[in-house]
Amino acid sequence: MNKSVGIKDVAAAAGVSVTTVSHVLNDVVYARVGAETRERVHEAARRLGYGPNRLAQALRTQRSGMIGFISEEIATTPHAGRIILGAEETARARGYRIMIINSTSTSSQDSRENDVADLLDRQVDGILYATMYHRKLVVPKNLVGLPAVLVDSEDISHTVSSVIPDEIAGARSAVQTLIDAGHTRIGMLNNTDDVPATHSRLKAFKDTLADAGLPYHEELVQSEASEVPGGHQAALRLLKTPSRPTAVFCYNDRMAMGAYRAAGELGLRIPDDISIVGFDNQQLIAENIYPALTTVALPHYEMGAWATENLIDAIEGKTDLQLFAAHPTLLPCPLVLRDSVASPKHQDASSRAAPGSPTHANT
């Protein structure tokens, strides 16, 4: 096409050397250039529509202004988009761009190392490594020593810094909002996978109950696969216990969706007969089921932003990421209030709605 304009075109147009053009356009402090020459250069650059070739620049300065972003399963979860967005926006604000590589949670350690090497060949200044849910992983070994931050996961050996959601605090606030509404018999629908969230959310559940002086019974926690059918099954078991809880804290929004169905089948209205809170704030679900679900948001955007901000600080020598490596940084999980929580009806806990009685369907 139209041969793109280079610095030498600007130099010729302004009648100066390329060195001078570089000096004025980069505002080099030690450069001594007359005001009039300066103006000529700027004018010529503007007129020709000059933009520096970032590759040539990168080659010389050893700084590409590019950040590699390795993400597992970019597409399987809407959350990934939020992380990318957080990373992209803060990177851009600081003059960096994001180069994306998609990986899978099942890919071999070798292939992970290749992804890193690949990015390194392209001279990225740093690497963001994101997983699709919070977990502990062994990082590719060529990642250590580099400016790098893990997003939504922890390095099992604690050599790479990382940022994760504060599950405990988030789960506590979810349970607390139930307690604050006056509930004293609260159940939980938990996940069966051995991931950090399963344990932290359960621990937060127990601790919050204990702090409030509320009793905890084994049968109040029912576990199943963390999908809608699992939530449905677990909720059915939970809601059929002799002393039915008046509120349920769900491992995630999908299980909560299953709980909605179970409640509907048992003729229980939400939130009148039973309050429900979820986790994850998957908008498509939480906003759209009826009544809208009160849940805990995962700070995906914020994690992407935090990781990028600190990665760039490290790249620019303003921070030492090693300082963060020992412990993951925790970001708050804010409670999102919607319509699925209410005060329990003050009547004898044994008075149950007759199954099959007229009721609104919960969608």
Added chain:
Amino acid sequence: MNKSVGIKDVAAAAGVSVTTVSHVLNDVVYARVGAETRERVHEAARRLGYGPNRLAQALRTQRSGMIGFISEEIATTPHAGRIILGAEETARARGYRIMIINSTSTSSQDSRENDVADLLDRQVDGILYATMYHRKLVVPKNLVGLPAVLVDSEDISHTVSSVIPDEIAGARSAVQTLIDAGHTRIGMLNNTDDVPATHSRLKAFKDTLADAGLPYHEELVQSEASEVPGGHQAALRLLKTPSRPTAVFCYNDRMAMGAYRAAGELGLRIPDDISIVGFDNQQLIAENIYPALTTVALPHYEMGAWATENLIDAIEGKTDLQLFAAHPTLLPCPLVLRDSVASPKHQDASSRAAPGSPTHANT
């Protein structure tokens, strides 16, 4: 850190010149290098873990191997992830990488041009421009003439090639599946926005009815905002008409979700009393509502892949994108069969389920 190895390190290790290393590593056809030397070079490169500096390479060859991806609202729709994934995977398979820039549908024409210029400064070989839903747009003027493909939108002036979903065929197959199940009174819940999909899906609805010799009545189409509440309202109107349809084609899955709620409230079971088909195949909804929703999938992954494949072909001179510019390329929208469609019960159409009768909740 460890000074990364360059071609000259390999050259030194193998006892040859850098040119020779370049020649053997790139398998340059006209290079005459002895087999033994070749082996020495390969061995040295392997031993040192050499990988070429892609930036230097790009500078010299005027080909960066990078594709710019401008996406509107990366995070607002899960669909964007599928497009990115399709683009990333096919790009990677061909040795290219994706550089992402997030834009917004509200950003000014100037800012769009800046995004393109930005990518150009970084020497991308081509540009993918994706929107979050199918629409017509005026492209940044510095995009024309470049290797570029629009994903999920059309250039209003038809100068840039693009790929979009085949809405018509997709909608037809949705309606047809209802007809094939034996339905003769079919309603539609449509969107109120003036976007291409609103018109194509309606047209496909009417045409398919006509082709099957089925009558079309105005009151069979109810329009509202294309979200759950809109679907709920529109479905309520539609299902309360004197001659209630036995099947409903919904503009999208969110409206279908609203229809589920309306059906539940009216004591209508899906699919026994009413069959429903959606559009979009938003997995979080379609797979999780009860019963699972039969719907039409939008080929996001495929559009990303097609666009990238053809963009790279154009970059490599194997294709002329101008050939595609006049008409957008249509990709099929496959029907995804789940559980929300059944044959209508063969009884008098006036026998209605009594509202409020015992029923499963539809979640």
Added chain:
DNA sequence: GGACGTGGGAGACCAATGAACAAGTCGGTT
């Protein structure tokens, strides 16, 4: 006439590619 200040340029360098050229070998020719 040396020191100093001002305005600007030459040329190396970053890590590669690629066109042109050079050195060594060998068989054949005159």
Added chain:
DNA sequence: AACCGACTTGTTCATTGGTCTCCCACGTCC
């Protein structure tokens, strides 16, 4: 015996688009 290609095997050098470290020319001042 000397020379002449032809072939093999590598190397030299310019180039890509910038940045950056000197360096130089010219005035001026004391």
